[in-house]
Amino acid sequence: MSTRQESTSFAALRGQLQEAAAAFAGGPDALEGILLGLVDDVDRAVREPLEIFPVCHHSPASATAMARRLREKQPKVVYLELCEDMAPLLTELRNCRLPVAVQAFAGDVDGFPVEWAPLSVVAPITEASAEYQAIAYALDTPGVELVLVDRSSDHVFQWDSRGERAREAAPEGTAPAEGTDPGAGLHGEAVGVEIGDLRPRFAELEEHLLRHGKVRHWSEWWHQYVEVPLGDGTADHDTYRQVMFLIGSLFRRLAPGDGGRVRVDEDRERYMWTRMREHLSATGADPADCLYVCGAFHAASRVPEFGVDGADTFSISPRTATTWQYGLIPSSNGAIEAQFGLAAGSVSIASTEWAKSLRRTGVRPYRLAGQAGAKKPATKKTAATKSLSGRTGTAVGPPSPSPSPSPSSTGDHLSGFLHRAPVLDGLDEAELLGWSVDIVRAARRGGYLASTADAIAVFETSILLAGMRDRAKPTPYDFQDAAVTCIEKDRVPGRRDVRRLVEIMMGGDRIGQVGYESLPPLARDVHDRLEPLGLKLQQRGVQRALLDMVSRPELEACSDVLWMLRRLMPHGAARPIMGERRLGERSIQESWDLAIGTHQRALIELGYEGVSIEQVLEQRLRRDAYGPRATTATVLAAVEDATLYLRSRRLADELGTHALKVLATERSVDGAPEVLRRVRALLAYYRTSEPVLPAWIESFVKTGYAHYCTLLPTAFRDEDATVGQVAAMLGFLFSMESLALSLGCDRAQLELAVAQSHPEEPSKTALLWAAQVQLGTLSRAELRARCDELLDNPLVVPAYPRYLSGFVQALEPVPGLADVVVEAVSNAFGRLPDAVLLPWLPLLITTLRSGAAELAPLLVREAGRIFPGRLAPLDAWVPPWRAPAAPLPASRAEAAVHVPRGAALLPEYPAACEAVAGLLGCVGEWAPSEAPAPSGAVLLAAHPAACDAVADLLGCDGGWPALRTSASDGAALTARHPHTAKTLEALLSGR
Incomplete structure (x- = not known):
């Protein structure tokens, strides 16, 4: 039937x-x-035999009705719609200042897509909520059991098959975007568990209700047409339940046929009823002694598993292997509004209405014993309440329950409620007048030119707006609209507009706080280690910490903690004002701006990753270094951080060895500038602090030298490789050359790489010329001649700024070319006509700024050294590159006349000759002094290796034959190397 x-x-x-x-x-x-x-x-x-108590999310009317019903019924078991795996955390709420959120967090996922990580589920709890009333009653009343029956955090993502972790319903028109308010981002990207979500999912229905209700958004409609009638104290328990059942059923039946959303809703209901029947069967509890607290949307359910006599056809899937961490994080009114799409200020207004409802109805709310930050409502004692304990907190002993009708025997209270004319709440002129005065006072503090006349205008406009909207009493939303109309004129003079000032006046964005006892071990460890600073780290806001490590050496440990927090936590949590930490440097005094209390959520989430910040930092460094997108620069940054913050040689060596493997697999030069900067810093540190270089960095230099030599020709031709990246490669090769050669590298590899490079871009061409100058294959005179040719060619002049950009970038690998670059720029300004120079000048400036801004100071210093410092000597000044060669001093000229020729000089100074030959790596025996002086040809033939070395130093052409002639064949040797013989003879004779 x-x-x-x-x-x-x-x-x-x-x-x-x-x-x-x-x-x-x-x-x-x-x-x-x-x-x-x-x-x-x-x-x-x-x-239903098991009494269902429907609630709405953060509704004062629901909270008042819940507190009243709990004192009447005194249930022994409370079933609550909340993730079942969050139950152990609820006892920690007494150590916190509400609002806070219960959080489940998973950093490493196993069974979910990797791109979803990290996973986070939060359930915010405020004092003006029916959920908190049920939790406080169950935890502080002996013999009462609290059972969470909603799906676990793991199932929240198991059922999210499409990966839609954001709430599907669009935020209301006035809801702030995430992060626009200081507390709006406290939940981050976490998935919110909607306890008692009650809002139409049929857009046309919501639009119809708002239009005919003469309100702007859903929060105002709910306040006007549900909160006020149900929270005025005239509606009894049965009426409240039936009205909420009706609203939940209406929104459920008119919801769009979204298969995914409907399936998740129904699965949640099957899950909860299955869990409740399991608990009843296991404990033998009487359903009449139980209370089921859930959202009104789920209370009017039509699934077969509904009720204690429902079908047991739903099978709960096992959880994945993902490891979940649990904790409490601070929440705020703004965070709740932003996450659940409520209107700005609606939760603050709900808190105000909750306090007013307690004063009006005389209901005593439940609060956890020792609840931090709880305020006792100023209720007036009546004759009915004088016999009670007088406290507004949890009762010492449960009062004797008044007889309440069985749920199955309740009649139709809904018809009488729907036919009853609304009870018009009379105008409370004192309250409205107080609001008007307070908002004018707040506006004047905010920079508005408000006066008493504005207070009167706000008062009258509020009444006028309420009358236009068929309300006998202005609501806080009417008052807010009136204040904006009367006070806010054309601009906002301060940081906050009038709408925000009204929200603050109505209660503000109250931000919760997690107590020390409820913090994870890592967070407590941080507070303990920073205790010598003498600051209240739990307090929100910015605090200044001064550290003098000279007079108080124990503060060095605090400094280490602060630098690690700066590395791990968001910007602003720990910000250094004075002092720095670099490789090989330690500050003796530091100054910090700390906002750890403001960023308490980030500190708590660090506790999910480890038991100490050192462990978390090491894990993150390994994750960065071994990640799939890790580059050589990333790994070297991890090595530097391991040295700076952890002082761990073991970890630095491990990560440095891994950097070798990553470098060998890279086929691009995108990270070359960062690699060069970090390798230079690490080399400088190890050379000054270690007796020998670590083996990994020697191998890195050797491998990097060969690696970049191989990539150099391709990088010069690659259009995607910038001139800065190629310059960084050359900087690595030239600056690390001496170390690389000492480790066994071959310089010929670099020479071949430069010789095989044929760039087409002007900036890279100039960079190649600079590299050739550094290698000695191109002289400075030839480089100057090429620059002059560029200026003489009118077809090349428009591209000359790009050549200059390449020259400036060349200062990274070849800083000795600064004078040549200054000369090239000066010649351009001196030789080009204004018709060419003026259109060309903006291109030069933008090119240098975009491509070589960090190298411009070196160019400016060189120009300051070359050019005169005052205007007066400028007319007579001659550039150094145009000055004639200085004549040979007379003393040197006279001395050169008496210097004997090379053939006679070498035998006269055999020791000097042998010393030079030894320095050059030559092997040979000098002829006895009584022997006749050999000629130049014979001398050269006797020391062929010395001849080769001197010829190479002097830049002479020709090479020594592979199969050398006999030492006595001087004529053949001189004929083979005429230039070398003449140059050596001229050098030794002083000519």
């Missing part, structure tokens, strides 16, 4: 709805089915 046939409690209401459907639709149709279905849902929920 159907429920409609069984129950006669709502027969009158069904008849009225049938008549209304026939009148509106002209006969039975879908409208009648919907209306009668609403009554069936209400009847089914009311008749």
Whole structure:
């Protein structure tokens, strides 16, 4: 037999709805089915033996009704719609200042897509919520069991098959974007568990309700048409339940047919009823002694598993292998509004209404014993309350429960509520007048030119707006609109507009705090180690810490902690004002701006990753270094951080060895500038602090030398490789050359790489010329000649700034070319006509700024050294590159006349000759002094290796033959190397 046939409690209401459907639709149709279905849902929920208590998310009316019902019924088991794996955390709420959020966090996923990580689920809890009333009652009342029955955090993502972790419903028109408010980002990207979400999912229905209700957004509609009628104290418990059942059924039946969303909702209901039946079967509890607290949307459920007598057909899937961490994080009114799409200020207004409702109804709320930050409501003692303990907190002993009707025997309270005319709440002029005065005072502090006349205007406009919207009493939303209209003129003079000032005045964005006892071990360890600073780290806001490590050496440990927090936590949590930490440098005094209390959530989430910040930092460094997108620069940065913050030679050597492997696999030069900078810094540090270089960095230099030599020709031709990246490669090769050669590298590899490079871009061409000068294959005179040719060619002049950009970039690998670059720029300004120079000048400036801004100071210093410092000597000044060669001093000229020729000089100074030959690596025996002086040809033949070395130093052409002639064949040797013989003879004779 159907429920409609069984129950006669709502027969009158069904008849009225049938008549209304026939009148509106002209006969039975879908409208009648919907209306009668609403009554069936209400009847089914009311008749359930296990009492269902429907609530709305952060609703003062729900919280008041919950506190009243708990004191009347005194249930022994409370089933709560909350993730079942969060139960152990609820006892820690007493150490916190609400609002806070219960969080489940997973950094490493196993069974979910990797791109989803990290996973985070939060359930925010405020004092003005029915959920908190149920939690406080269950935890502080002996013999009461609290059972969480909603899906686990793991199932939240198991059922999220499409990866839609954001809430599907669009935020209301006035809801702030995430992060616009200081507390709006406290939940980050976490998935919010909607406890008692009650909002139309049918867009047209919501638009219809807002338009006919003469309100701007859903929060205002709910406050006006649900909160006020149910929270004024005139609606009893049964009326409250039936109204909430009706609203939940209406929104459920008019929801769009979104298969994914509907399936998740129904699976949640099956899950919860399955868990409740399991608990009842395991404990033998009487359903009459139980209370099921859930959202009104889920209370009017039609799944087969509904009720204690429902079908046991739902199988709960096992959890994945993902390891979940649990903790409490601070929340705020703004964070709740932003995450759940509520209007800005609605949660703050709800808190204000909650306090007013307690004063008006005299209901004593439940609070956890020792709850931090809890305020006792200023309730007036009446004759009915004088016999009680007088406290507004949790009662010492449970009062004797008053008899309450069984849920199955309750009648139709819904018809009387719907037919009853709304109780008009009279205008509270004192309250509205106080609001008007307070907002003007706040506006004047915010920079507005508000006066008493504005307070009067706000007062009268609030009443006018309420009358236009068919309200006898202005709501906080009416008052907010009136304040914006009367005070905010054309601009906002301060940081906050009037709408925000009203929100603050109504209660503000209250931000919660997690107590020290409820923090994870890592967070408590941080607080303990920073205790010598003498600061209140739990306090929100910025605090200044001064560290003098000379007078107080124990503060060095605090400094280490602060530098690691700066590395791990968001910007602003620990910001150094004075002092720095670099490789090989330690500050003796430091100054910090600390906002650890403001960023408490980030500190708590660090505790999910390890038990100490050193462990977390090491894990993150390894994760960065061994990640799939790690580059050589990334690994070297991890090596530097391991040395700076952890002082771990073991970890630095391990990561440095891994950098070798990453470098060998790279085929691009994108990270060359960063690699060069970090390798230079690490080399300088190890050379000054270690007796020998670590083996990994020697291998890195050797491998990098060969690696960049191989990539150099390709990088010069590659259009994607910038001139700065190629310059960084050359900088690595030239600056590390001496170390690389000492480790066994061959310089010929670099010479071949430069010789095989044929760039087409002007800037890279100039860079190649600079490299050739450094290698000695191109002289400075030839480089100057090429620059002059560029200026003489009118087809090349427009591209000359790009050549200059290449020359400036060449100062990285070849800093000795600074004078040549200054000369090239000066020649351009001196030789080009204004018609060419003026259009060309902006291109030069933008090119240098975009491509070589960091090298410009070196160029400026060189120009300052060359050019005169004052204007007066400028007219007579001659550039150094145009000055004639200085004549040979007379003393040197006279001395050169008496210097004997090379053939006679070498035998006269055999020791000097042998010393030079030894320095050059030559092997040979000098002829006895009594022997006749050999000629130049014979001398050269006797020391062929010395001849080769001197010829190479002097830049002479020709090479020594592979198969050398006999030492006595001087004529053949001189004939083979005429230039070498003449140059050596001229050098030794002083000519």
